[in-house]
Amino acid sequence: MIRFNQMDTTSTETKVYPKIKLGWFSFSCCEDNTVVMTEVMNDHWQEWKKIFDFRHVRVMKSKNIMDEFDVAFIEGAMAGPEQEEQVKKIRSISKKLVAVGACAVTGLPSGQRNNFTAEQKESIDFLITRFGALPSVKKVSDVVTVDVEIPGCPMSPKMFLEKVNALVAELRSSQ
Ligand code: SF4
Numbered sequence: 001m002i003r004f005n006q007m008d009t010t011s012t013e014t015k016v017y018p019k020i021k022l023g024w025f026s027f028s029c030c031e032d033n034t035v036v037m038t039e040v041m042n043d044h045w046q047e048w049k050k051i052f053d054f055r056h057v058r059v060m061k062s063k064n065i066m067d068e069f070d071v072a073f074i075e076g077a078m079a080g081p082e083q084e085e086q087v088k089k090i091r092s093i094s095k096k097l098v099a100v101g102a103c104a105v106t107g108l109p110s111g112q113r114n115n116f117t118a119e120q121k122e123s124i125d126f127l128i129t130r131f132g133a134l135p136s137v138k139k140v141s142d143v144v145t146v147d148v149e150i151p152g153c154p155m156s157p158k159m160f161l162e163k164v165n166a167l168v169a170e171l172r173s174s175q
Pocket residue numbers: 029030031032033075076101102103104108109110152153154155
């Protein structure tokens with residue numbers, strides 16, 4: 001099991017780190033990466049509650065704070081202009097932005113309408129208009145700069161832990 005340390009024990013002085021402000025956001029997708037994250041959290045809760053300030057994680061809490069994040073995780077693709085604007089907002093207040101899962105990293109499978117034939121696209125035109133959706137579904141990197149990508153449908157728990165571990169180390173090196 002990968003573990004994280006709240007205190008730096010590599011030096012003679014014990015350094016206590018401020019908590020890492022974390023946001024988790026889901027856009028157009030089936031939210032399986034959120035399920036993976038919560039399953040990983042089941043094993044790591046005791047460590048994570050000392051390391052992370054879960055500032056905006058709607059799957060865990062009803063009162064969320066949207067001010068600034070050390071790291072924000074984005075799941076899902078952007079299907080509408082409001083989602084584009086929200087991702088831009090999240091990027092502007094986050095030090096690190098991580099795209100989790102295939103929908104966020106590649107736009108698929110959530111954006112399968114991008115690959116429709118002309119006839120299929122014509123048949124869904126009324127829905128695009130009714131819901132004010134974007135002409136094409138976008139992956140996160142089509143909209144903002146992404147620092148880390150964790151592909152997979154859903155993402156692998158092992159890779160997720162490895163990337164989180166690396167992010168914790170990187171963020172702490174600047175704290
Ligand atoms: S990448 Fe796959 S599992 Fe993840 S949200 Fe998209 S469809 Fe669901």
